[in-house]
Amino acid sequence: MKFIDVAKIKLFAGKGGDGAVAFHRELYVPKGGPSGGDGGNGGSIIFVGEEGMNTLLDLKYQREIKALDGENGTVKNMHGKNALNKYIKVPLGTLIYNNETNEIIGDIVEHQQEIILANGGQGGRGNARFANSKNKAPTIFEAGDLGETLEIRCELKVLADVGLVGLPNAGKSTLLAKISKAKPLIADYPFTTLKPQLGVVRDDSNYSFVAADLPGLIAGAAIGKGLGHDFLRHIERCKLIVHVLDMSGNYGTEDVYQNYLNIKTELKDYNYKLELRKEIIVANKMDLEISMANLATFKKQMPTADIIEVSGLKNQNLTLLINQIGTTLRSINENKALWQLDEPIEEQEDYKVYTYDMPTEKEVVVDNLGNGIWKVTGTAVYKAYQKTPIKTYDNLLLFNKKLQDLKVFEILRAKGAQSGDTVRFFDYELEWDG
Structure with missing residues (x-):
């Protein structure tokens, strides 16, 4: 039973630290040379495959992920510290898209596989780097490069770990809606759920799993009656079956124990291992007075059964149920023989490795x-602007040199710029001197 789990996140890699402008000052050394240190590199954002995860729930709580900036350089040639990279764990099988272009950036398919999604900016050079025989006391320095920014969409094809089974109108949809953020269609009539509904659940120990509200079974489903094989096919891959019983017996009109046996029979008739799959019995609708009497009778008929009493409508014992499911799933994962079938239901998909090229933009626009x-x-103009802050005269000259190399001056002349005109470079306004 495959679903698509989706999370959208904006990534902001760290900016590189700025280089420093400083000069060596020491007793008896009145004219020391330049000693401004370099800035440190900003942190990158790296996604890492983690085989122990099976949902994107952690990412859904993060609208933005930001890496730290590199430290600025300081005096005495002391370089700024590089920022630590930010590592984000994701489940195996996660496809990562550029959310704006819809192109695939990467595919996480192996444990500990790493993909750098946003590179941190390189630190800027301090003025010590620009000293030469012609300029022994430069005031030139560089700002750190900005970190890359990107909006991504992560998609994960997941198998449901838990299947909620039971007769129509047993309260499965209500339970799923209460224990997760799923919004299944809920109404008080049979066959409300016509297709599986997915919910991601987290227990108190921070373990997350995928639960599915499956279409209700009727007698004869194993031979195709009702939703039949369409339903039963969905639970073949579930590791754990949560059997939801309407303990009111549909307000006293049905035998709860017989309802339970009917579902077990359909599971056994469809596949001999399904009835042996690990199971949790949930006595639902315990807020109704008749349910207490029915539960007492049911326990006598199944004295060894582990039963969790809940009320999806009144939110009774739902945390207990979630934690019990989480504990049982961890135990099952340690012993795959408890849930795996002899023959695979479907072949594993082929995975591909994709490359992604950022779209090109115009270098100079006037x-x-x-x-x-x-x-x-x-x-290109923005890079020169960002990299060369006009805080010193030397940097102003260097900025002009970069603009000249980009042929900005030629373009301005060709378009008719006159002496005395104002030219805006982002936050800078400079006077054009033809």
């Missing part, structure tokens, strides 16, 4: 805003 005002943008 717009005439009118009234002698020009706007210069583009990826």
